[in-house]
């Protein structure tokens with residue numbers, strides 16, 4: 001008689017190779033490891049190397065005694081991905097060519113229970129076809145952004161797209177659940193392009209194909225996006241909302257240390273700087289891992305920050321500012337204002353920064369991870385969305401969740417100064433109260449009895465059932 005215990009289900013996880021995606025999928029990985037599943041995590045050679053250099057994630061995940069392994073992908077495009085064109089190129093060419101066959105072999109040759117693939121691409125659905133391995137699609141963006149991507153065919157049918165004329169303040173009436181507050185300018189950035197172009201078609205096709213997946217995972221929570229999740233559910237009935245993942249992981253591993261998932265080297269000196277500042281006195285400024293600004297925009301932000309008179313901690317990534325030939329000299333008033341009230345780093349330990357009592361507001365591009373991290377810590381936001389999902393996230397921040405103010409489509413020192421003062425002075429208490437309320441709901445969702453807590457348990461049980469079904 002075979003007395004060997006059955007081996008745990010084996011899940012293959014594939015993130016799109018960019019910080020925001022790798023980050024949230026590693027958090028999910030650890031949550032599944034906590035539930036004793038086996039994980040193979042596909043990662044580009046470049047990201048693997050960066051994680052090894054800047055984090056302890058390798059040893060951390062290996063501490064799940066033999067349940068985890070990285071599968072390193074060589075030969076992927078490693079150039080910049082700061083424009084939608086560059087992202088589209090890797091989605092359409094490099095990933096399907098390099099990862100497609102690799103994924104298929106993995107699914108055919110190893111005992112894989114299910115594949116959790118980044119829903120930002122659709123080739124994993126093709127790679128899994130005929131293998132009998134169910135694919136769970138993981139969208140690392142908000143439910144509201146995904147729903148907008150998904151609804152593009154209806155927006156075209158109703159005439160809301162393509163955008164006619166130049167009035168971006170016109171209301172969008174055909175996006176279900178957002179009729180009362182959505183304007184053209186709040187649609188995902190690709191909606192401003194020609195609907196016949198390649199990126200537009202690609203994003204629309206990929207989003208729509210989510211219905212072919214076995215299930216949909218979203219890094220969000222029901223109290224934040226319930227009405228929109230219900231809309232998506234009419235097309236993708238099997239949804240697991242399990243976020244905010246970073247906080248969910250901390251809640252389930254409270255006795256353990258966690259590791260950062262940064263692909264850049266964190267400068268922790270900013271924490272010492274924050275330690276000396278009064279509660280809620282500092283504005284934290286960061287535009288995530290991909291956004292770039294022109295030198296002109298940089299100067300507008302810089303003047304806006306200095307003129308606001310507030311303390312500020314600003315992440316200036318090495319590649320944040322697009323190189324231009326013009327003069328790089330910094331005006332004396334900015335130099336002095338920064339010396340007095342500012343601190344700059346190349347990359348911050350962001351979760352720790354947002355949790356610091358000295359931080360009073362976050363000037364953010366509203367990437368989805370940054371937005372959730374701010375929500376969990378109850379930090380009001382000033383939004384300056386750059387591209388993709390960020391335009392719609394920032395509209396929800398201001399108009400639906402009332403967590404801050406949206407400066408999209410402007411970059412003017414006077415507006416920046418005024419908005420900072422409004423969020424950190426004039427309407428400070430109003431924003432702090434709504435941010436605290438949402439932070440409480442976020443925490444409730446990931447604690448025992450909460451919606452995300454229950455959904456994660458359901459996900460683990462469902463994966464275990466898939467394992468039994470395939471034996």
Ligand code: UDX
Pocket residue numbers: 018019020021023140141262286287288289290291315346347348349350351366367368369370371373388389390
């Ligand atoms: C982008 C998208 O806009 C995002 O919505 C999508 O889900 C993934 O791709 P990105 O622009 O990098 O991602 O933003 P964001 O999702 O906010 O992720 C950035 C991550 O880097 C966050 O987890 C943040 O904590 C971290 N970070 C950022 C740092 O650790 N230090 C920093 O200095 C800046």
